[in-house]
Amino acid sequence: MVPSAEPGRAVVLGTGGTAQAANAALAELGYREPIVLVRNAGRAGALRETAERLGVALDLRPVLTDEVAAARTLTGADVVISTLPARAADPLAGAHWRPPTVVLDVVYAPWPTVLAGGAAASGCRIASGLDMLLHQAVAQVELMTGHAGPVDAMRTALARAARTRR
Known part of the structure; x- marks a missing residue:
């Protein structure tokens, strides 16, 4: 899902464990300076530590409480990953x-x-x-069994389960 061969600008919303994983994935894709929008930069210690281990220079911006500034930051991004809880990113739509x-x-x-x-x-x-979730599960099947995960069957089962929950 990389939009171009030459990484441009990536923006991550949030600072939790999923944001750490998102920054690791972006680093693997060549994004070395992702912008991370946060509510409070003081709570990004673990995210900073992870970024340092990855050799990534985070551009932390405490603008999630300023919808205009946050939305402006999304403009022109190549990749945006929201790791925020349900409805927390709604104002940025x-x-x-x-x-x-x-x-x-x-x-x-x-x-x-x-x-x-x-x-x-x-x-x-x-x-x-x-x-x-699908691709995490596929990787887990491969790690546990040594065999490729049945992606199509797992996608179908996941879609069915999601429809049932709604």
Whole structure:
């Protein structure tokens, strides 16, 4: 899901464990200076430590409480990953999205999120937390059994389970 061969600008929303994993994935894709939008930079200690181990220079911006500044930061990003809880990113749905942007919102219920819906309406490529969950499960099957996970069967089962929960 990398939008171009040459990494541009990546933005991560949040500071928790999922944000750490998101920054690790971005580092593997070549993003060495992701912008991380936070509510309180003082609570990003673990995220900073992880970034240091990864050799990543985070650009921490405590603007999540300022919807205008946060939405402005999303404009022009190549990749946006929201690791925020359900509905926390809703105010950013009206950002000035551009079609090449890839947006991963790790939330999968309710889906689509307001953030994903806003980005999709502007032509962005969208991935949900279910996509992330699927690929984590596939990797776990491979680690535990030594065999490739049955991606299609697992995707079908996951989609069925998600529909049932709604």
